[in-house]
Amino acid sequence: MNETMLDTGCGPRPARRTGYLRRHEIGPGLALGGVLVLAIVLITLAAPFLAPADPYAPNLMSVRQPPSAEYLFGTDAVGRDLLSRILYGAQISLIVAGLGMLGSLTFGTLMGMLRGIGPRWVGPIVDRMIDIQLAFPYVLLAIAITSAVRPSVPVLIVLMVLSGWAGAARVVRAIALQESGKDYVKAAQIIGASRLRIAVFHVFPSVWPSLAVLAAMQTAAMIVFESTLSFLGMGVQPPTPSWGGIMLEGKNYITTSWWLTLLPGLAIMLTSLSLVLIGDGLDLRAKRLRQRAAQT
């Protein structure tokens, strides 16, 4: 009450934002995505405690049982509990996507910064590298690589990095180029700051918000990519459970046992959906915060 009276006394002011979420511009999508991702990560970490059965133990007496009270998600072609396999599959998916995202963002940021701030002669080289990488169909790249090396988790992570870095580099390059033309960077150059120092202390803070959006979006894309590769038989090898691999095994029974393809697909979609919500939410948040900064 007191505050509003003071406000009117000070003339027109932008509406005071109330509540933690409002103040920090956390929209409903971002909040929902955050809660979902947190829940998924917790469930994944707790998979050994939550899984009702051993994900590797076949039971030939109960093959392809539909979802029931005993088997919440049903069982697969050799009678393994589908819920347990999906829970354990989440671990592989999140590890591959998470590490892949970290690698891809690190490499992508380095290359983008190199292009934006680095010496002039590296420019065309980095540009062409990004072009080639983006032009190359990622599934074909995976086929070419897995035809040479046996697929495994480290190989998958390398594939994730290869498929993602150029996208990140493109975004970072655009920001770095834009920032490097601004006065504060020139001022830093004049007082003799090194390129590395400018890149790390002056330009990187501008890259950071976009990097957070990229991190969410790339993790989502990599979860889809990993499951795609596993579905094509180029990813995690059986009997290790992975979401794409479970669907590959279930594909043959699609007409009779719908749960073998529908449920792991839902898991993939829910996970990447909540990550996309976070990405979109962060993007919107950055825009709103910029607007707010421009207003004051």
Added chain:
Amino acid sequence: MRRYLILRILQSLIIVAAITVTVFVVLRLSAGDPARLRAPVFASPDVIDQYRRDFGTDQTILEQLTRFLWGAVRGDLGTSFRFQEPVMDLVLVALPRTLALAGCALGLALSVTIILGSLAALRPNSIWSVLATVIATIGQSAPVFWTGVLMVLFFSVRLDWLPSGGFTGVSSLVLPAVAVALAIIPTQVRILRSSMSAVLKEEYIRTAHAFGLSERRITFFYALKNASLPLLTVIGVDIGYLLGGVIVAEVVFAFPGIGELALVALNARDYPLVQGITIVTASIFVIVNLLIDLAYSRIDPRIRMERT
């Protein structure tokens, strides 16, 4: 303009050459000895040597590369281990089908994008805007193979409207094209919506309104032309993503295109075929990128001016 054209074409040729050499060298170095893989298990050294001579792997890698490049220039990409046919012939049979699928998917996606993206930008608080957001968010998180499998389950198994796979005519294109389109629509809708809402605020749009032109004409004729520039870039850049989706869809729907062939080649350890497919597709991508770059300068005269 001509100088720019020549420069770009030269650049593209260098990229194709670089990809060819890389793919060849990497596969040769990592693939092991194809003669040992293909020869019978208890073959004598003489027989294995004979296989080596047949494959040409008895020579040094530099000689092999020169021979391969010389062949590639004349359209000879070697012989497939699995099919015992020239790689080029196999690729030429599969490629048109893949391109047809990719074309249909792209066309479908673009039509949906242009209508949905424009409407969403025009009426930010309408049902169209909500629909665009929902499609952009869900479409981005649903894997192509999953939507594909679901569609097979529903349209082929339940309703029996469309073939579930194979290649039996135009109807075989429908489900895979829809599946791929669903995967590429989200990015396109996002881009078009944001560029469209930016363009709609421009002064020349207000002028058009002042002249009393109809809203439909302004949106789909005046605004769309400028708003589609970023969209064109995205299509050019994400063309690898499009073909990635097409390859996955081909496998799901057993559609006999490049992707299916590549997977068969992979499972058969058919290196010449994998290599040939990779090189041909990569070259197509470089060409498409070149064409999009040129189309870009057609649409926007400012770029044309800048580059001449």
